[in-house]
Amino acid sequence: MNKDKVLALFEDANFIKKLGVKALEVEKGFMKTSLVVQPFHLQQHNFIHAAVIAALADHTAGAAATTLINDDQEVLTIEFKINFLKPAIGNTIYCESKVLRGGKTIIVAESNVYSDITGQEKLLAKAIVTLTPVTQNKLKIS
Amino acid sequence: MNKDKVLALFEDANFIKKLGVKALEVEKGFMKTSLVVQPFHLQQHNFIHAAVIAALADHTAGAAATTLINDDQEVLTIEFKINFLKPAIGNTIYCESKVLRGGKTIIVAESNVYSDITGQEKLLAKAIVTLTPVTQNKLKIS
Amino acid sequence: MNKDKVLALFEDANFIKKLGVKALEVEKGFMKTSLVVQPFHLQQHNFIHAAVIAALADHTAGAAATTLINDDQEVLTIEFKINFLKPAIGNTIYCESKVLRGGKTIIVAESNVYSDITGQEKLLAKAIVTLTPVTQNKLKIS
Amino acid sequence: MNKDKVLALFEDANFIKKLGVKALEVEKGFMKTSLVVQPFHLQQHNFIHAAVIAALADHTAGAAATTLINDDQEVLTIEFKINFLKPAIGNTIYCESKVLRGGKTIIVAESNVYSDITGQEKLLAKAIVTLTPVTQNKLKIS
Numbered sequence: 001m002n003k004d005k006v007l008a009l010f011e012d013a014n015f016i017k018k019l020g021v022k023a024l025e026v027e028k029g030f031m032k033t034s035l036v037v038q039p040f041h042l043q044q045h046n047f048i049h050a051a052v053i054a055a056l057a058d059h060t061a062g063a064a065a066t067t068l069i070n071d072d073q074e075v076l077t078i079e080f081k082i083n084f085l086k087p088a089i090g091n092t093i094y095c096e097s098k099v100l101r102g103g104k105t106i107i108v109a110e111s112n113v114y115s116d117i118t119g120q121e122k123l124l125a126k127a128i129v130t131l132t133p134v135t136q137n138k139l140k141i142s
Numbered sequence: 143m144n145k146d147k148v149l150a151l152f153e154d155a156n157f158i159k160k161l162g163v164k165a166l167e168v169e170k171g172f173m174k175t176s177l178v179v180q181p182f183h184l185q186q187h188n189f190i191h192a193a194v195i196a197a198l199a200d201h202t203a204g205a206a207a208t209t210l211i212n213d214d215q216e217v218l219t220i221e222f223k224i225n226f227l228k229p230a231i232g233n234t235i236y237c238e239s240k241v242l243r244g245g246k247t248i249i250v251a252e253s254n255v256y257s258d259i260t261g262q263e264k265l266l267a268k269a270i271v272t273l274t275p276v277t278q279n280k281l282k283i284s
Numbered sequence: 285m286n287k288d289k290v291l292a293l294f295e296d297a298n299f300i301k302k303l304g305v306k307a308l309e310v311e312k313g314f315m316k317t318s319l320v321v322q323p324f325h326l327q328q329h330n331f332i333h334a335a336v337i338a339a340l341a342d343h344t345a346g347a348a349a350t351t352l353i354n355d356d357q358e359v360l361t362i363e364f365k366i367n368f369l370k371p372a373i374g375n376t377i378y379c380e381s382k383v384l385r386g387g388k389t390i391i392v393a394e395s396n397v398y399s400d401i402t403g404q405e406k407l408l409a410k411a412i413v414t415l416t417p418v419t420q421n422k423l424k425i426s
Numbered sequence: 427m428n429k430d431k432v433l434a435l436f437e438d439a440n441f442i443k444k445l446g447v448k449a450l451e452v453e454k455g456f457m458k459t460s461l462v463v464q465p466f467h468l469q470q471h472n473f474i475h476a477a478v479i480a481a482l483a484d485h486t487a488g489a490a491a492t493t494l495i496n497d498d499q500e501v502l503t504i505e506f507k508i509n510f511l512k513p514a515i516g517n518t519i520y521c522e523s524k525v526l527r528g529g530k531t532i533i534v535a536e537s538n539v540y541s542d543i544t545g546q547e548k549l550l551a552k553a554i555v556t557l558t559p560v561t562q563n564k565l566k567i568s
Contacts, residue, residue, distance in 0.1 A: 008186070009186060012186040013184070013185040013186045013191060014181055014182045014183070014184045014185070014191075015182060015183055015184060015185060015191035015193060015194055016185070016191070018182040039156055040156045040157060040160045041156070041157055042155070042156045042157060043155040043156070043157060043158070044150070044151060044154040044155045044216075045216065045281045049155060049156075049157035049158070049197070049201075050200055050219045050222075051157060051193065051196055051197030051200050051201065052157055052197075054193055054196045054197070054200065054222075055191070055193030055194075055196070055197070058192055058193050058196065059191075059193065074186075074187065076226070076229065077192045077226055078225065078226060078532055078534075078556060079223065079224060079225040079226060079505070079534075079554075079556055080192075080196075080223070080224060081221065081222070081223035081224075081365040081412065081507055082221060082222060082223075083220065083221040083384070083385075083392050083412055083414065084218070084219055084220060084221060085384055085385040085392060086385070087218065087281075100367070100369055100407065100410060101367075101369040101370070105531045105532075105558060106504055106531075106558060108367050108369060108504075108505075110410070123384065126384060126394070126412065128365065128367055128410065128412060128505075130367065130504060130505055130556060132531060132532060139187045139229075220390055220392075220414060221363070221392075221412075221414055223365055223507040223554065225526070225527075225534050225554055225556065227526055227527040227534060228527070242509070242511055242549065242552060243509075243511040243512070247389045247390075247416060248362055248389075248416060250362075250363075250509050250511060252552070265526065268526060268536070268554065270363075270507065270509055270552065270554060272362060272363055272414060272509065274389060274390060292470070293470060296470040297468070297469040297470045297475060298465055298466045298467070298468045298469070298475075299466060299467055299468060299469060299475035299477060299478055300469070300475070302466040323440055324440045324441060324444045325440070325441055326439070326440045326441060327439040327440070327441060327442070328434070328435060328438035328439045328500075329500065329565045333439060333440075333441035333442070333481070333485075334484055334503045334506075335441060335477065335480055335481030335484050335485065336441055336481075338477055338480045338481070338484065338506075339475070339477030339478075339480070339481070342476055342477050342480065343475075343477065358470075358471065360510070360513065361476045361510055362509065362510060363507065363508060363509040363510060364476075364480075364507070364508060365505065365506070365507035365508075366505060366506060366507075367504065367505040368502070368503055368504060368505060371502065371565075423471045423513075
């Protein structure tokens with residue numbers, strides 16, 4: 001596992017930096033991240049926007065998948081599905097992603113998004129993310 | 143249909159304003175939006191981040207669903223699934239969402255995200271979004 | 285919890301009887317089932333057909349959800365998503381479903397389908413199922 | 427396109443024969459099928475079981491994907507998501523699947539399941555199916 005490459009995903013992806021997602025832990029097939037909630041993350045009822053939670057779930061899954069690929073590869077998200085289990089509130093939210101299936105063409109990861117609200121961990125959302133490894137030289141935008 | 147209420151979804155949701163999503167057309171059961179792509183929307187390979195596309199697909203579906211509910215209701219996303227069909231590039235991306243099933247407790251909408259790249263509309267992603275109407279007084283954060 | 289009502293789901297659903305799905309354990313918010321694999325369950329490469337696994341995942345989730353509803357209610361599946369993690373072989377397959385979110389209008393359950401192959405439990409598939417409780421008198425076919 | 431190979435999917439898959447799914451039309455990137463509803467397809471309220479509809483949606487998508495692959499390949503379903511839009515009744519149900527994205531490692535198809543009830547076509551369910559081509563010699567069960 002190339003840990004620096006995984007951590008770079010949180011520095012080199014503009015959108016993830018803008019959101020403020022932080023890498024907390026990385027292991028082979030596993031990633032944990034956090035996000036300190038700011039006003040711009042909210043929707044019209046002052047809950048955290050579903051799309052912010054989806055972004056956290058997707059990107060963390062991508063990082064977990066990246067722990068399993070070759071040095072000259074990156075992963076792309078093919079698809080994901082996310083269920084929102086509670087209206088999302090909290091000062092900080094966390095995401096843990098683990099790989100359910102690692103393969104040469106298909107990687108499947110599960111992401112669980114938790115809130116720290118009232119000191120009790122609460123499952124806000126669960127996502128299943130399907131990704132594919134791609135060699136870096138196919139990722140050039142011409 | 144309360145058009146002002148639907149359009150307010152694009153003014154009152156901080157995260158959607160931050161992203162820069164614009165309302166283009168609204169009809170009963172239908173919504174069209176656009177997003178001018180900016181550097182902060184990108185991921186590490188300079189494609190538009192999957193989560194940006196998911197945000198557009200989710201929020202536009204929410205607006206399409208909002209055209210069908212009572213005045214004292216709002217919609218919440220229960221879940222969505224999105225498939226990314228092409229690496230996403232373009233100056234402006236568009237989303238069209240139409241309601242497939244409108245009901246008192248469950249609304250299902252389909253979102254198609256298109257790029258304007260090379261002057262040819264291209265389907266970048268397709269999402270199916272399940273939402274539920276909630277009366278506004280249940281949406282207070284205590 | 286009305287255990288008889290839950291178990292009746294495995295007697296009264298023709299399709300589930302035809303498949304041969306058996307109820308093994310039922311608890312509040314949880315259901316475990318099994319299926320002895322027969323030749324008619326297979327697809328063209330002699331793997332268990334993806335749709336058989338989906339049927340097991342969906343129906344078991346429905347039973348888990350049924351443990352949480354009122355006596356005059358039944359559940360209907362709104363949607364599900366299933367990832368197939370391995371080509372499916374085995375003499376008997378099992379499904380465990382647990383409810384992630386129980387509510388008056390929306391119930392979300394997770395189903396894990398396992399194989400007994402080579403004496404080692406193996407995760408074949410994972411599904412997330414969204415259901416809604418419906419009062420029985422709305423379920424009459426006129 | 428190898429039409430015979432596609433049609434064989436409806437003869438060689440035991441489970442699909444047992445269900446009674448029939449091939450109606452096949453074109454490059456498209457498949458249409460039908461199913462005459464029989465008592466064993468029903469669930470406990472005499473609606474068609476969600477899993478029967480899922481089976482039709484999945485297998486028809488697989489056939490549509492098979493029109494796009496090499497002669498020495500087959501497709502496997504990686505995942506699908508299906509939304510049930512109406513309680514399912516009808517004498518015959520139909521499924522049309524079209525490929526949204528065809529690729530060397532990932533194929534995505536959309537399936538729409540219709541009922542003939544009251545002489546009016548009605549959309550019962552919509553599925554998005556992700557598949558992967560696999561060379562036949564990797565599909566041997568040892």
